Amino acid sequence: MDTLIAALFTGTSRGAIYALVAMGLVLVWRGAGIVNFAQMGQAMFSTYIASTLIMNGYSYWLAFFVAIAAGALLGVFLDLVVMRPLSNKKQTELLSSQSMRSAVPVIASLGILGVLQALAGVIWAAEERGFQAPFAQEGYTIAGRVMPFTSFDLFVVTVVAITLILTVIFFKKTGVGLAMRASALDQEVAKLSGIRTNGVRALSWAISGAASSLAGLLLTPTSNLSPYTLDLALIIGFTAAVVGGLDSLPGSVIGGFILGFVISFVNYYMTPEDIYLAILAVLIFVLVVRPRGILGGKDTRRV
């Protein structure tokens, strides 16, 4: 019984973070048609910025918001400097097939990941460093038992819930949100309606960058920070996005929580080494049973 409750608690707080990672991936996929493998590299970079600020005596909260802003800026920078020139028609006419052309930015994102990790190694040295949490890391006590749910976990769940609600309101209720949905669904009609699709695209990168930086900030206190610590989160987040349907934001959140619970249960009931196998099993199961994901549209299959 204790193990079950513990698994549920851990699953919730982990799932919340994976939902954020998956949401970031889905945003760029919908907004720019790119699976951004550099996403958690960007998050790692901004988490290092936060960590450096904290080590230099600035408050956690200042570092927290600076890192999120840095994540957004880095996202826009990558779109403007790397991705947009790459998807420019003239430069890619050499590649004849459409699938080859759309692969170029994805490969570039792997390159960016490598560059960011190397750069972080050069700037901050490649050793792991701790990253403080703003709250106590002791579990709450329920009925005399210490639960693996700390005030930091509560903070994680609250922050993610607020972020998700704000995202939903933004997309459903604001003009910019509508412009983003329209451009993701049909570029041509969006353009003819006067929507500046380039700006919308950059905004997708910004929001995705901010969301994944937030995920990075929420993940590192329970592990450590090194240029490679967030790689696993990318794999899990990507799986969550595929499970949810890659082009669906609510789907990505559902996928995130499914992965959170699966990993947490495997961790408690089996051994931690089995989680990679579990992730793969979930991915294969969804791809076999429902290839377009839980809430995915019809043509996600080709991904």
Add this chain to the structure above:
Amino acid sequence: MLEVTDLTTSYGSVIALNSVSMKVKESKITTVIGANGAGKSTLLRTISGLEKPSSGSITWNGQSLLHRRPEEIVRVGVAHVPEGHAVISALTVEENILMGSLFRRRTHKRDIALATEELYTLFPRLLERRKQLAGTLSGGERQMLAISRALVSRPSLLLLDEPSLGLAPLVVEQIIDSIKILSEKTGLTVLLVEQNANTALGVADHGVLLSLGKVVADRPAHELKADANLRAAYLGY
């Protein structure tokens, strides 16, 4: 006035428009007719900025439309309803119309509400279905929605591509009539592309016949309609 001069547009090595020159007079309906593959859609797509011409010029009221993105061309009052009832199926009727007004929502908030109301009066069926997803509409309703999406920005020039495609004759008539009334009432200039030459020439003031990317006739609509030789040679009936 819309002036197209020596316009050439190619897709790779295929020339779709070959040195096309034509004029569209203000507050009139001009139709471009011709067989499949004559370059009608390409003409509209080049005017609205979706395709880049290799040479020639396009001016709207003396203002050049060349080297501008589609989203900027809408801002000078040229709205394009592309072929195939172009609406976004996964958005509601209301959202599709709102989408067309986004770019002027800061400056013309009140006018947008008014324009939306006018469109619902013009196409009452859209009002009934405004909370429904556009994907659930019938073909005719989708075409009405696509036109509304374009009209909500209060364009001065409407580029309309094959509104009759795949629709029942009665619905086509209803849509074409609405456009005619709108043009007469508000002075909207319309460039209508149609494969259905009879319908188009019936409503238009002026007609241009395209064949294999070239202009073969440019005359008042009623003259073009009466010319049996041209009809037999280029339209096949």
